[in-house]
Each structure stands twice: as C-alpha cells, then as structure tokens.
Amino acid sequence: MEKEISQAVIRRLPRYYRYLGDLLHAGVERISSNELSVKMHVTASQIRQDLNNFGGFGQQGYGYNVPYLYEEIGKILGLNHRHNVIVIGVGNLGHAIANYISFERLSFTMIGAFDVNPELKGKKLGNVEVQLVDEIPEFLKTHDVDLAALTLPKESAEAVTQKLIANGVKAFWNFAHVDLDVPEGIVVQNVHLSDSLMQLSYNINQLKD
Amino acid sequence: MEKEISQAVIRRLPRYYRYLGDLLHAGVERISSNELSVKMHVTASQIRQDLNNFGGFGQQGYGYNVPYLYEEIGKILGLNHRHNVIVIGVGNLGHAIANYISFERLSFTMIGAFDVNPELKGKKLGNVEVQLVDEIPEFLKTHDVDLAALTLPKESAEAVTQKLIANGVKAFWNFAHVDLDVPEGIVVQNVHLSDSLMQLSYNINQLKD
DNA sequence: TGACACTTGTCAATTCTTTCACAAAGTAAA
DNA sequence: TTTACTTTGTGAAAGAATTGACAAGTGTCA
Numbered sequence: 001m002e003k004e005i006s007q008a009v010i011r012r013l014p015r016y017y018r019y020l021g022d023l024l025h026a027g028v029e030r031i032s033s034n035e036l037s038v039k040m041h042v043t044a045s046q047i048r049q050d051l052n053n054f055g056g057f058g059q060q061g062y063g064y065n066v067p068y069l070y071e072e073i074g075k076i077l078g079l080n081h082r083h084n085v086i087v088i089g090v091g092n093l094g095h096a097i098a099n100y101i102s103f104e105r106l107s108f109t110m111i112g113a114f115d116v117n118p119e120l121k122g123k124k125l126g127n128v129e130v131q132l133v134d135e136i137p138e139f140l141k142t143h144d145v146d147l148a149a150l151t152l153p154k155e156s157a158e159a160v161t162q163k164l165i166a167n168g169v170k171a172f173w174n175f176a177h178v179d180l181d182v183p184e185g186i187v188v189q190n191v192h193l194s195d196s197l198m199q200l201s202y203n204i205n206q207l208k209d
Numbered sequence: 210m211e212k213e214i215s216q217a218v219i220r221r222l223p224r225y226y227r228y229l230g231d232l233l234h235a236g237v238e239r240i241s242s243n244e245l246s247v248k249m250h251v252t253a254s255q256i257r258q259d260l261n262n263f264g265g266f267g268q269q270g271y272g273y274n275v276p277y278l279y280e281e282i283g284k285i286l287g288l289n290h291r292h293n294v295i296v297i298g299v300g301n302l303g304h305a306i307a308n309y310i311s312f313e314r315l316s317f318t319m320i321g322a323f324d325v326n327p328e329l330k331g332k333k334l335g336n337v338e339v340q341l342v343d344e345i346p347e348f349l350k351t352h353d354v355d356l357a358a359l360t361l362p363k364e365s366a367e368a369v370t371q372k373l374i375a376n377g378v379k380a381f382w383n384f385a386h387v388d389l390d391v392p393e394g395i396v397v398q399n400v401h402l403s404d405s406l407m408q409l410s411y412n413i414n415q416l417k418d
Numbered sequence: 419t420g421a422c423a424c425t426t427g428t429c430a431a432t433t434c435t436t437t438c439a440c441a442a443a444g445t446a447a448a
Numbered sequence: 449t450t451t452a453c454t455t456t457g458t459g460a461a462a463g464a465a466t467t468g469a470c471a472a473g474t475g476t477c478a
Contacts (some may be wrong), residue, residue, distance in 0.1 A: 008465065012406035012412050032425060040388075042291065045426095045467050050425060060426040061474030077407045078414035085335065092305040099301040100402060108406065167350060171413045173406065177227065180251075187416060188408035193309060193400070195223035197317065198286045200398035202219050204355060204380045205287035207396060217435070241455060253455095254437050261457060269456040270444030 005053050012050055013073055015040070020070040032063035079107045085173075086112040086145050088160055089152030090130050092121055093175055096125050097149050112139055116156065133160060140167040147171035154178040212317055214262050221259055221347055224249070229279040235373055241272035288316045294382075295354050298361025299329050299339050302384055306358050307334050315367040325365065342369060349376040357381035363387040 001019075019040055023031060033051075037044035051057050051069075054076055058064045061167055063156060071155035086096050086109050095114070101108045113125040120130045131139065148169050171187040175181055179196070180188050216344055223252055228249055232240060246253035260278075262268050267273045283289060294317050296307050303322070310317045322334040329339045340348065357378050361368055366385035373381075380396040386403050 003332065006464080010408055011404070013411070014401070014407040015353040015388075017407065019406075034425075039336075043467060044468095046465090048426065049428085050464075056427065058426050059474070060472070061424050061476090063425065065391075074257055076411065078410040079407065081414075083410065083413070092301075096301040096305040097402075106403065106406065107410070111382070137364070147409065156357045170416060172410060173409055179224075185416065187409065187412040189405055189406055189412070193218070193222070193306075196400055197315065198223040198226065198288065199216075199219055200356065200380060200382055200396065201292065201316070202222070202285065203396040203398065204292070205290075207379060207394065213433075243455080252437065254439095255435095257456065258436075258458085265457065268454050270446090270454050363466065367442070393420065 007168050009053055011199065012042075012046075012054075013077055016050070017070065017073045017077065019071065020066055022147050028066050030063050030065055033058070035063075036171050039103070081107060081109045083146040083150055084111045085109065085136075085147055086114065086139075087125070087149045088114050088133065088136075089150065089153060089176075090115040090117075090123075090125055091151065093147075094151040097151055097173075097175070101149075102115055102126050111143060114139075116152075136160075136163060137167050138172075140164075140169070145169055147173055149175070151172040151175045153158070210241055218262055221255075222252075225256070225259070226279065226282045226286065229275055229282065230251075232275050233279050239272050239274055242267070244272075251383055269413050270414050287352075290316060292317045292355040293320045294318065294356055294358055295323065295348075295378075296334070296358045296360060297342065297373075298359065298385075299324040299326075299332075299334055300360065303358075303360040304334065306382075306384070310358070311335050319356070320352060322350075325361075330413055345372065346376050349373075349378070354378055356382055358382040358384070360384045365369050391393075 012088075019036065033044040033047040044182050048058070049205050051064075054072070057069050058074055068148055076170050085101055087094050087101075087110060090098075090113055094115075098113060110126055110128060113128050113130045114133045115121075115130055115137055116133050118132065121132055123130045145168075148164050148171070150161065150172055152160065154176040157174070158180060161172060161180050161182070165182065165186060169184065172180065172182075173190070174190045175193070176190055177192045179190070182188055217349055222333055224392075234236040235269060240338060242256040247254055249256075257267070263281070266278050266281055294310055296303050298308075299307075299322055300358070303324075305321060307319050310319050311316065322337050322339045323341050323342045323345055327341065332339045333373055341350075354377075357373050357380070359370065359381055361369065363385040365382070366387050367389060369388050370381060370391070374391065375396060379394065381389065381391075381398070383397055385400045386401045388399070389397050391397055
C-alpha cells in the first residue's frame with residue numbers, strides 16, 4: 001500500500017506547476033531545485049522532498065527537465081483528464097466562477113448552471129442555459145458531472161449538497177461559508193472568503209505593533 | 210516582547226468566530242471546549258490551546274461564555290475597527306467581491322473601485338463610481354485605504370501593486386494568481402482560485418484508488 | 419580521459435503543531 | 449457547607465513538517 005501524501009504537499013504542487021509553466025513558456029529546458037528555490041522563496045530541500053513523494057523526476061548533476069516535470073505534476077494533479085463542472089447559484093460569484101472556469105485553460109468545462117430563482121431560468125451563463133435547482137436530478141441522469149461549484153447562500157448549501165450527493169456527485173468546490181457535512185468518499189474543497197478576509201484583517205492589525 | 214502567534218492558529222480563528230456567531234444567534238449562553246469540539250470536528254485540546262494564545266477566556270467548571278468569547282475573537286481579528294477597501298479590476302470577480310464586501314456585515318466598506326478600461330469609467334459598482342487606475346494616486350491623497358482587493362489580470366497585478374505600495378497601501382487581498390513581491394511591513398492574503406481547483410482535482414483523482 | 423563542480427535523493431536533526439493528561443479551580447445540588 | 453462533577457489552562461509527550469547534510473551519481477571542460 002502506498003503511503004498517504006499530506007495535503008500540505010498537495011497544496012504546494014499547484015504553485016510549482018505555475019512556476020514551471022512560466023519557465024516552460026520562457027523556453028527554459030532545465031532547472032535545479034536550488035534555482036527554483038530562489039525564485040519561489042522556499043528551500044531547495046522542500047522542493048526535492050515534495051517532488052520525491054511522487055518519484056525521482058530529477059537527475060544528479062543536471063537538475064529537473066522543465067517540460068517533463070511540468071507534464072508530470074499536471075498528471076499528479078489530474079489535469080490530464082477533463083472535468084465537467086456544474087455551477088449552483090447564479091449570483092455575482094456564480095458568474096465570476098463560471099467565467100473563471102471557462103477562461104483559464106485548465107481541464108475544466110462548465111456543462112450546467114442552476115439557481116432557485118425562476119426568473120433566471122433560460123438566461124445564459126457562458127454558453128449554458130440556467131436551469132432550476134429542481135431539475136438537477138434529471139440533469140444528472142444524462143450528464144457526467146465531476147464536480148459542483150457551490151456559489152449559493154449558506155442557508156441552502158447543505159440541502160442542495162445532500163441532493164447532489166444522493167444523485168452521484170462526489171466533489172464540491174464550496175464557496176458558501178458553511179462546513180458541509182459529507183460522508184466518506186466525498187471530497188470538499190472550501191474557499192471561505194470571509195475567513196480569508198478575517199485572517200487578513202488580523203494581519204493588518206498586527207502591522208501597528 | 211509577546212510571542213509570535215502562528216498563522217495556523219489565526220487561520221482557525223475565523224472558524225471559531227463563525228460557530229460562536231451561530232451559537233450566539235441561537236441564544237446559547239455558555240459552551241465547553243468539549244461541546245464545541247464535537248460540533249466543529251476538532252479536538253477540545255486544540256480549541257483550548259488556540260484560545261489560550263490570547264489569554265484565559267474560559268472558566269473552570271463552567272466553560273466559555275459565548276457572547277464574551279465571540280466579542281473577544283472579533284477584537285483579536287480586528288473586526289472592531291472599520292476597514293476601507295478599494296477594488297482594483299472591475300471584471301466579474303471584481304463585481305462579486307464588491308458585492309460580497311457590502312453584503313456580509315463585516316467591518317469592511319468599499320470606498321473606491323478602479324479599472325484600466327476607460328469605457329468603465331463612471332459606471333456604478335455598488336455605490337461607488339468606477340475610476341481609472343491612473344487616478345489612484347490622487348484618490349489615495351484624500352482617502353484612507355486599509356486594503357486593496359486585487360481582482361485584475363495577473364499581467365498587471367505586480368505593477369499596480371507597486372504603485373499602491375508607493376502611495377501608502379499596506380494590505381492586499383490578492384485574487385490574481387501571481388505571488389506578489391512586497392517589502393517588509395506589507396501584508397498579502399492570497400486567494401488563488403486555480404490552486405484551490407487543482408488541489409480539488411488531485412483529491413478527485415484519489416477517489417478512484 | 420580525468421578531475422572537478424554540480425545536483426539529486428534520502429536519512430537524520432530540528433522545529434513546529436497537535437494531542438494527552440492532570441492539578442487547580444470552579445459549578446451544582448443535597 | 450460539603451461532596452461529586454465539570455472544565456479550564458498548561459506542561460509534557462507524541463506526531464508532522466521542514467530543513468540540514470552528505471553519499472552517490474552526472475555533466476563539463478581541459
């Protein structure tokens with residue numbers, strides 16, 4: 001059995017991916033953990049340790065091959081598969097996220113958008129038409145959905161999530177600031193904007209000391 | 210000199226604050242670390258240890274007084290001061306954030322919004338008029354700005370940030386997915402949506418094993 | 419070809435974080 | 449008031465994460 005890799009490591013991978021993408025774009029062929037550590041303001045040791053969780057991507061005396069490493073981290077992150085996304089809650093944030101998913105050329109495609117408000121039904125969000133939340137079960141029968149972005153008020157988030165789980169959705173990108181209560185085998189990634197803002201507020205306060 | 214409190218602790222405070230707010234709202238007067246730990250799915254020990262970084266808020270045999278603790282954590286987080294916010298970049302995300310700041314009844318007020326696009330000038334965002342990025346220095350001469358929310362493309366983020374710093378802005382809520390290079394004494398809170406999405410993607414991938 | 423500089427992968431040391439365990443101090447009820 | 453509970457604050461133990469150090473390869477250039 002493989003050893004479990006800590007979320008602390010996983011949280012850093014997208015950042016490596018981003019820097020490697022920039023290097024790739026700049027035509028850089030190879031990089032050492034030391035050069036990269038200087039750019040990223042982390043220790044070289046951490047980079048090597050992190051990457052080694054997934055196998056030896058580097059070579060002594062040479063460093064890491066940029067295109068290869070970029071590709072490999074992409075695979076680790078699952079960016080080689082397409083992911084179908086539905087957006088639940090078509091307010092300001094729903095629009096922003098829908099737009100975001102479409103513009104970033106990542107492996108995500110928005111295939112549906114839902115809201116409780118009947119007035120929004122039929123309106124366009126990107127290139128899908130908004131449907132009612134009640135229509136979700138029917139939709140899920142005919143579409144493969146890999147994840148749901150929850151951009152709805154916290155009051156309705158829990159109930160909608162349970163309905164989605166019951167209909168087979170296994171992953172959630174949660175912008176509602178509640179902690180969803182989900183069973184084993186369901187993945188939730190929280191983006192709690194208010195928490196982030198409060199942390200910032202704390203750090204602003206510390207500046208004065 | 211006071212001992213430095215780790216960001217790991219600070220990251221958890223907003224969550225405590227949220228749960229205490231719910232309890233307060235429900236009219237609960239007192240709670241023990243043990244009861245709270247059950248609700249929040251963390252250890253009671255961690256709650257006590259975290260709170261003790263800031264002083265003894267509880268009482269043996271009684272637990273914690275909910276209104277008092279809520280108030281105190283609010284103070285620690287700096288939510289007792291008002292914060293003036295400007296939003297830089299009036300795209301979809303800028304709209305969402307502007308809206309978010311206004312609706313959540315936190316201690317934040319949007320007092321300005323800026324974009325590079327001349328066509329947006331004069332348009333309303335909430336109850337402020339969009340101005341051009343070039344007008345920022347003039348604006349900062351007459352307004353106290355506590356933090357800037359950066360909802361602009363990564364290409365322009367670094368340059369705008371330097372200009373803001375030069376004009377006295379000390380804190381940034383950064384949605385552009387670049388790592389801003391800032392001097393000592395400047396605070397940055399990143400919200401890297403793509404990083405979050407990639408972490409989710411990794412965890413979706415793991416479900417299959 | 420050989421010598422030297424470079425760089426990884428990894429074990430060990432260190433530092434940071436979380437959990438355990440319990441004395442001390444309070445509550446509550448008879 | 450006394451006794452049985454409850455619960456905090458905290459020092460110490462255990463566990464995780466990060467950093468240091470170096471043997472074992474590889475590239476490079478004379």
